[in-house]
Amino acid sequence: MSKFGKKKKPMPAVNTASLPDIVFMLLFFFMVTTVMRETDLKIENPLLPNASEVKKLEHKSLVSTIYVGRAKDKKYGTGDKIQLNDKIATPKDIAAFIYNERSQRSEKEQPYMTTSIKADVTCSVGTISDIKLALRDVNALKISFSSRKSSDIKQ
Secondary structure, three states, X not given: OOOOOOOOOOOOOOOOOOHHHHHHHHHHHXXXXXXXXXXXXXXXXXXXXXXXXXXXXXXXXXXXXXXXEEEOOHHHOOOEEEEEOOEEEOHHXXXXXXXXXXXXXXXXXXXXXXXXXXXXXXXXXXXXXXXXXXXXXXXXXXXXEOOEEHHHOOO
């Protein structure tokens, strides 16, 4: 037998030199891919109506949202106000809004575009009817009404 035995070497420590690089790479990735809120609401957060049958929209990038409710700022007056993108508008402005949204999409995507109406519970039916008539005039017939499930009600 040999006089010299094999010495066991201890396991080397984990190299953490690249750890800060990985952390900054992840931080940069999340900063780039995060989407901030696109619209600044000028109306009060609408209290959505209740619904028993709710379906999620599939392609959120193809949804144009119309907000309806009371304005936060009193300079816009009282009553129901319509918000398109970042400005308070009238039902006459809806056609230009829809044409602008369509121009930003390819022709293949245009048939799949949906108009979502987020209206407050206290909003009048006349305002919703005016919006629907303006959408009908520009042939935007896919309309979705945002709501909350009946189980989401606070009792």
